[in-house]
Amino acid sequence: MKKIKILEERCKGCGLCIEFCPKKVLGFSEKRNLQGYRVVGFYAKEKCNACGICFLMCPELVFVSEE
Amino acid sequence: MKKIKILEERCKGCGLCIEFCPKKVLGFSEKRNLQGYRVVGFYAKEKCNACGICFLMCPELVFVSEE
Amino acid sequence: MPEVFRFPKSLKKTLFHYCPGCHHSIIHRLLCEVIDELGIRERTIGLASIGCSCFLYFYIDVDILEAPHGRSCSVGTGIKRARPDLVVFTYQGDGDFAAIGLGDSLHAASRGENITAIMINNTVYGMTGGQVSPTTLLFQKTTTTPYGRDPKKEGYPLKVAEILAGFEGVAFCARGAVNTPQRVLEAKKLLRRAFEIQLRGLGFSYLEFLSACPINWKMDPISATRYVDKLAETFPIKVFKDQLSEGKNEA
Amino acid sequence: MPEVFRFPKSLKKTLFHYCPGCHHSIIHRLLCEVIDELGIRERTIGLASIGCSCFLYFYIDVDILEAPHGRSCSVGTGIKRARPDLVVFTYQGDGDFAAIGLGDSLHAASRGENITAIMINNTVYGMTGGQVSPTTLLFQKTTTTPYGRDPKKEGYPLKVAEILAGFEGVAFCARGAVNTPQRVLEAKKLLRRAFEIQLRGLGFSYLEFLSACPINWKMDPISATRYVDKLAETFPIKVFKDQLSEGKNEA
Amino acid sequence: MMAKKVLVKGVEAIALGALEGGCQCYFGYPITPQNEIPEIMAIELPKRGGVFLQAESETSAINMVLGASAVGARVMTSSSSPGISLMSEGFSYLIALELPCVVVNVMRGGPGLGGIEASQGDYFQAVKAPGHGDGRFLVLAPYSCSEAYQLTAKAFELADKYRNPVMILSDAILGQMKEPLLLKSLKIKTYPKEDWALTGAMGRPSRVIKSLFLDSKELAERNLRLKRKYRAMEKEIRYEAIFSGEERVIAVAFGSIARICKEAVLNLREKGYEVGFFRPITLFPFPGKALLNMAERSLGKVSLVVFELNCGQMIEDVKLSLCGKAEAISRYYPPSILPFPEDIEKELKKCLKSSGFPKV
Amino acid sequence: MMAKKVLVKGVEAIALGALEGGCQCYFGYPITPQNEIPEIMAIELPKRGGVFLQAESETSAINMVLGASAVGARVMTSSSSPGISLMSEGFSYLIALELPCVVVNVMRGGPGLGGIEASQGDYFQAVKAPGHGDGRFLVLAPYSCSEAYQLTAKAFELADKYRNPVMILSDAILGQMKEPLLLKSLKIKTYPKEDWALTGAMGRPSRVIKSLFLDSKELAERNLRLKRKYRAMEKEIRYEAIFSGEERVIAVAFGSIARICKEAVLNLREKGYEVGFFRPITLFPFPGKALLNMAERSLGKVSLVVFELNCGQMIEDVKLSLCGKAEAISRYYPPSILPFPEDIEKELKKCLKSSGFPKV
Amino acid sequence: MRLEVILSGFGGQGILFAGNLLALCGMYQRYQVTFLPVYGPEMRGGTCHCTVILSDKEIASPLVLEPGYLILLNLPSFIKFMPRLKKGGLALVNSDLVKKEEITNFEELIKGKRVIFLPMNTLAEEVGAPQALNMCALGAFNGCLEIFSESTFKKALKEMLFPSKAHLFESNLKAYQRGFQEVKKIVKD
Amino acid sequence: MRLEVILSGFGGQGILFAGNLLALCGMYQRYQVTFLPVYGPEMRGGTCHCTVILSDKEIASPLVLEPGYLILLNLPSFIKFMPRLKKGGLALVNSDLVKKEEITNFEELIKGKRVIFLPMNTLAEEVGAPQALNMCALGAFNGCLEIFSESTFKKALKEMLFPSKAHLFESNLKAYQRGFQEVKKIVKD
Ligand SMILES: Cc1ncc(C[n+]2csc(CCOP(=O)(O)OP(=O)(O)O)c2C)c(N)n1
Ligand SMILES: Cc1ncc(C[n+]2csc(CCOP(=O)(O)OP(=O)(O)O)c2C)c(N)n1
Ligand code: SF4
Ligand code: SF4
Ligand code: SF4
Numbered sequence A, B: 001m002k003k004i005k006i007l008e009e010r011c012k013g014c015g016l017c018i019e020f021c022p023k024k025v026l027g028f029s030e031k032r033n034l035q036g037y038r039v040v041g042f043y044a045k046e047k048c049n050a051c052g053i054c055f056l057m058c059p060e061l062v063f064v065s066e067e
Numbered sequence C, D: 001m002p003e004v005f006r007f008p009k010s011l012k013k014t015l016f017h018y019c020p021g022c023h024h025s026i027i028h029r030l031l032c033e034v035i036d037e038l039g040i041r042e043r044t045i046g047l048a049s050i051g052c053s054c055f056l057y058f059y060i061d062v063d064i065l066e067a068p069h070g071r072s073c074s075v076g077t078g079i080k081r082a083r084p085d086l087v088v089f090t091y092q093g094d095g096d097f098a099a100i101g102l103g104d105s106l107h108a109a110s111r112g113e114n115i116t117a118i119m120i121n122n123t124v125y126g127m128t129g130g131q132v133s134p135t136t137l138l139f140q141k142t143t144t145t146p147y148g149r150d151p152k153k154e155g156y157p158l159k160v161a162e163i164l165a166g167f168e169g170v171a172f173c174a175r176g177a178v179n180t181p182q183r184v185l186e187a188k189k190l191l192r193r194a195f196e197i198q199l200r201g202l203g204f205s206y207l208e209f210l211s212a213c214p215i216n217w218k219m220d221p222i223s224a225t226r227y228v229d230k231l232a233e234t235f236p237i238k239v240f241k242d243q244l245s246e247g248k249n250e251a
Numbered sequence E, F: 001m002m003a004k005k006v007l008v009k010g011v012e013a014i015a016l017g018a019l020e021g022g023c024q025c026y027f028g029y030p031i032t033p034q035n036e037i038p039e040i041m042a043i044e045l046p047k048r049g050g051v052f053l054q055a056e057s058e059t060s061a062i063n064m065v066l067g068a069s070a071v072g073a074r075v076m077t078s079s080s081s082p083g084i085s086l087m088s089e090g091f092s093y094l095i096a097l098e099l100p101c102v103v104v105n106v107m108r109g110g111p112g113l114g115g116i117e118a119s120q121g122d123y124f125q126a127v128k129a130p131g132h133g134d135g136r137f138l139v140l141a142p143y144s145c146s147e148a149y150q151l152t153a154k155a156f157e158l159a160d161k162y163r164n165p166v167m168i169l170s171d172a173i174l175g176q177m178k179e180p181l182l183l184k185s186l187k188i189k190t191y192p193k194e195d196w197a198l199t200g201a202m203g204r205p206s207r208v209i210k211s212l213f214l215d216s217k218e219l220a221e222r223n224l225r226l227k228r229k230y231r232a233m234e235k236e237i238r239y240e241a242i243f244s245g246e247e248r249v250i251a252v253a254f255g256s257i258a259r260i261c262k263e264a265v266l267n268l269r270e271k272g273y274e275v276g277f278f279r280p281i282t283l284f285p286f287p288g289k290a291l292l293n294m295a296e297r298s299l300g301k302v303s304l305v306v307f308e309l310n311c312g313q314m315i316e317d318v319k320l321s322l323c324g325k326a327e328a329i330s331r332y333y334p335p336s337i338l339p340f341p342e343d344i345e346k347e348l349k350k351c352l353k354s355s356g357f358p359k360v
Numbered sequence G, H: 001m002r003l004e005v006i007l008s009g010f011g012g013q014g015i016l017f018a019g020n021l022l023a024l025c026g027m028y029q030r031y032q033v034t035f036l037p038v039y040g041p042e043m044r045g046g047t048c049h050c051t052v053i054l055s056d057k058e059i060a061s062p063l064v065l066e067p068g069y070l071i072l073l074n075l076p077s078f079i080k081f082m083p084r085l086k087k088g089g090l091a092l093v094n095s096d097l098v099k100k101e102e103i104t105n106f107e108e109l110i111k112g113k114r115v116i117f118l119p120m121n122t123l124a125e126e127v128g129a130p131q132a133l134n135m136c137a138l139g140a141f142n143g144c145l146e147i148f149s150e151s152t153f154k155k156a157l158k159e160m161l162f163p164s165k166a167h168l169f170e171s172n173l174k175a176y177q178r179g180f181q182e183v184k185k186i187v188k189d
């Protein structure tokens, strides 16, 4: 299974990934990036099935594979 | 029946009236107008049935009714 | 039998400057007859565009404005928006309407501007000496397609009426010709319908006429007139849309 | 399942300047994936047009030329005619392609220029602050239609794909969207097909994407993304023409 | 109605001025930094029975203007540099057809797409060559919101008076800056148009408005008539001057940079430096006589320093005005580098010094 | 190959010159009086593996030029006044993007549709404001078929050398007149374009050609770089002069009217009148130093009479060149009234007299 | 009296709104005012700033080389504008996005200048108006200077929100008040 | 030697062709030449004229105020150009379209000038080339002056007709010869 990395500095907090994640494992964290946005994080990373939907829908290419 | 007048000075000798006249009563005369064109005239005015086709086809409005 | 042999009231007596056998002036006459019959001469503004017909004002006895090349539909838009009570028509060549003016023409049509646009399609730029136009037939030789119009290079003839027929803003769209007596009679009916549509405020009315350009086709007037039938194979003569006959009566 | 989570090689790491939830950058990524997969990065010229995507060159790692507003298809014509061996794509907004650029766009299509034109249809002028565009929906409020788009005034939404599908010079014509994962996958296929058509020299390939503009629609990103479905009622998502699948294989 | 004080951008002042000037139709195409003008017109004109239409391009916008003007409407368009270029052909036709209209150019940095910050790079285009041929615009250059309001309203009067387009030449700074504006009502004259406008040939012979002249004498005559008209426009010349005759150096500038210069000049004068200020308000016709006059009335030798946000354009008109009777120095700031008043002060002091004038 | 002598029109000479200059692509839109150029290119370019395409408008033509230039082709367009106006935006982009190309303007009468007879009404547009912003063209003004041939060929070299559009400014008379032309082959330099053209990012980082500069310093820097380039172009200044130092009156003219003036000057000199002749061949950069030089080398007081087929445009550049050191008089003939040599002689004699100079 | 302020931050932080509002308050307080927005090219996002001048004399130049006051809502703004702050001038800084630790030459930048750090994002969130950090900043600014009264502020705010954003009045006011109070604590110290 | 000719007539009469051909003959005869067509605006039909200069010195101005020769093929041309003919100059006039009787001030117009009337249309028709009245005129012109040889004419004519109108060579030549001969009769008289 792919390890997914969240490039927080790219996130703009649009929420599309959260909305479309079929497993509902994503949410906004408390952290604010340099652009001033609340960034996305995993609520329950273990439930993620690496379906790739967050990658497909994220306008900012926040989700990348760890390798 | 309409009397047809030929405004010779308007004629440009394109020959469309002659071509389309169903009665074949039109032809070029010997006369040249001020624009330098051979002008159209009746060969056999009596055979004309006043169908109006020469009027319809003439680009120069050469044929007008006499009244 | 229509009323013939009558010099229309709206047509000035000036001699036409067109080449022998040019169809422009036949259409001028029809236009004037329709203006007379509808009684709109005194509230009509004509737009003379840049092309062989740019001297429209020498012949047609209505208020006329010269529009820059290709811009008649935009100029007409400005007029009609400012004075919706006036009747506005454009008189354009294929180069004017469909080459340089394509954007202006299509947008005015799409907005449903309540004006009448008349395009004289002679498949070339008559005034400038017979260059290729968007409506030039495939393989037709012109001064700028000396080896014939090659679809690989100059593409395909642009079918304006076919495009406009699909626009919701267009209320009337037809293609006619004046190369036979029958078609001349038919052409006048189309013109009349186009203006009636405008008078009822139904939207954009578009009327295209296939037209002979003997000089640039390098044909004698009679052959050129006959050759219009050949054009009609690419550009079918047809009423594409008529919202008045489709029952739409008032805007 | 497509290969995901991979940052395309042709995409630069620069942060996007787009508003949160804007679809432009999703399409950028797909475009880069297709360029990578077809291995054409080193012979592709991209045309950045004037609109929110004018900074294309900050993101896409191919040679890029900035075209004046609306002129990408003409600029692309110049490039492709001079260097037929290069792969040329335009990336344009609806305002750019279909308002000011309509003439340029349609003529290039009609000539069958062997280039790929991508139009991002967000129904407004994003960059200049959300004015009405030819593709604005009926009754939609924009900064220049404060009372909503009125068909009597601004006319009807212009359906570009529907027009282009009828052009003989057009080899591929489709409309997609990226507002659901499924559509994202589909969008990529369309992009790939558009470039394949160009690589085979079949003619003009046109691809329109419905795209969200949360900021000017005055919606949050999620609602805007959902709202794209509403756009699709006026602008159906569909492949209108695909000459490759229709059997045409080589120019 | 009591005059209301509002805080508005320069472009908003222009839109409000247009409404005050009796603008009936607006046609335009969006472009930063002037989008507030169409946006205000889109709201306001329909309320007043007027016409607002966003055109599909600048080319079509100016041609809609042409149409509306020909039938007698008070009509305007607005744009910024690249959009103005696209109107060149239309401008030339409007001038040739002697059709009145108001054109606003809120200049931005060029050439090409450039940038949207302030620039005065279109000076030459505005005053020398709005289009092909010999045509000219009457060009007004406001430097504050109040002036933008007043001059725009006045522009409609002048356009009708001379049957010629009038251009309001502003820039991104003036356009985007907000200032208080007193919305007082202005007396803007109207001129009858029945004797030339196309209104339908009712009860009179039909009319033609055209610019193609077959007969070469006709075309020459049209050109000479236009030339006479431009001379007549000299009546409208406006400028602002701070000048007593004692000055050794005079800063010349228009539009936004004139504000910066004025600040610098006022500061320097306060400190006792002999510097003056001259601001052309009409750029065409150019207040050249006033400038020459100033140079001649100077008690000593005087240098004119021309400050511009471009690579040096108005300097030519200043030099042409002076006929060699005073020195003109060009200090230009290409877009988008804006000088601060401090920079201008420094430049002016340098000029005072380098001309060998005694220091204060 | 032996040089062949042919009888050709000026516009044909331009087309032949372009082919000699290595023109690879032509994009244009028909307009009188220059249609022979596209017509010849349509025949000749395909034979040589080049590209000819008639665009659907001048706006698209200039943008096709832009595209072809960006990928390294030698490319040209041609038009006449109204069509040139429509290219303004594109011109400004070409300059800003530093893309070479050759633009031919065979001027006709303006403003508006005007007429198709000779005019020099686009002088200002050509030399001061081909588009918005501060951009300039290098402008060459031939006055005969041979010169049209040579300058057009050379224009391709200069465009590549400076990475800037070069304009051939001709007019209806020069364009339509036939003269014998010796078709000799010319040595036109080429310049490598690999270091800037867009050719695909093969074996190098990807490249961008753009004119939008976010950073205001970048935009200013681009402007200053262009300005430096224009200075460098002064190396290319060309002019023709008939001058010994004894002259009291010098006729200054370019293009077609220069021929008429030259005839008049030669006639007068033959009769012993002290008249000279100066013909700028580069209009931008303007041969101002040469003019000034002439004025300064004159043994007595000298008047320069500027003859133009417009309402007075080049007179400004002449005045600017002279810095008040000699008198410049404007004699203009708006289109389409052409003076005959006899008229010019009369004017020159009048000037000789009115300046109080002794009669011969 | 002449007051020159530059406000700077991200596009989304409401910099222009705050600057505009400040100028409007100034106008209602019978000052001459100019408000000059400067933003990136026709684009969304990115850093933006504006200059506001309040004066009791005619204002010619709307540009200010060395402002007396700065309101800085993000890090790039801090780095860009601190060097231009007049000696002895005051900068109000959003500590949520500007961390001293991340600025290498921090001490140098602030030398001879007054700097007040306030967590604008946090304060705004605390009053339940996370978007209104700009109002917080404005409140804090007026807390320092007291150039206009709260009733002036209310009048100006109402006008600026009218009509489409009228519902934001209360939350914006609260954020303003919170900033005002918060700065008072510090200034008092 | 310097020869200045204006040719004028209707658009369809081949004025420009004739003028061009005259210039080409001149060039082959080693003269300096200019040929300047002047025609109406972008339009078909209408009157057109052109100016041809042949000289053994450089020709600067292609414009001529008072030409020494005129070739006039229709009435408007006669009225327009006769007043400009140099004293003692020669006009060749197409009598098929220019009737003395129709010109009120005929005598005044021709005073001090030589005028030769020839029925160009008729002559051209007689040799079976009705379109070639321009060649008739050119033949007549050269018949008067003999500036170029018939072989020069043939060479030039061939070049001008090549390739699309090559078939017209014979008929054009005949018309030329007819004009040449016809004028000889008169000139001899
Ligand atoms: C801006 C501009 N470009 C080009 C021209 C030259 N021009 C005059 S008419 C014309 C085309 C005419 O063709 P069309 O519209 O088909 O009319 P036609 O003469 O065939 O009736 C052109 C290109 C012009 N006057 N203005
Ligand atoms: C000639 C010209 N006119 C207008 C503009 C201003 N302008 C910039 S982008 C744009 C429209 C953008 O809309 P669209 O093409 O739909 O792209 P989006 O921003 O929506 O992606 C306009 C009108 C310009 N730059 N140049
Ligand atoms: S990969 Fe699928 S399940 Fe995992 S976070 Fe992304 S969308 Fe959710
Ligand atoms: S979709 Fe991307 S940008 Fe949007 S919230 Fe998720 S990670 Fe952030
Ligand atoms: S009216 Fe009919 S029959 Fe008579 S001449 Fe005309 S076409 Fe022939």
Ligand code: SF4
Binding pocket: B010, B011, B012, B013, B014, B015, B016, B017, B018, B039, B040, B057, B058, B059, B060, B061, B062, B063, C021
């Ligand atoms: S149709 Fe008319 S113009 Fe043609 S020949 Fe007949 S009468 Fe003459």
Ligand code: SF4
Binding pocket: C017, C018, C019, C021, C022, C023, C024, C052, C122, C126, C127, C212, C213, C214, C215, C216, H044
């Ligand atoms: S050129 Fe063609 S369209 Fe023009 S007048 Fe002649 S025949 Fe008619």
Ligand code: SF4
Binding pocket: D017, D018, D019, D021, D022, D023, D024, D052, D122, D126, D127, D212, D213, D214, D215, D216, G044
């Ligand atoms: S304005 Fe609209 S299209 Fe432009 S970046 Fe923002 S969301 Fe995207």
Ligand SMILES: [Mg+2]
Binding pocket: C051, C093, C094, C095, C120, C121, C122, C123, C124, C125, C126, C133
């Ligand atoms: Mg045509």
Ligand SMILES: [Mg+2]
Binding pocket: D051, D093, D094, D095, D120, D121, D122, D123, D124, D125, D126, D133
């Ligand atoms: Mg858009």
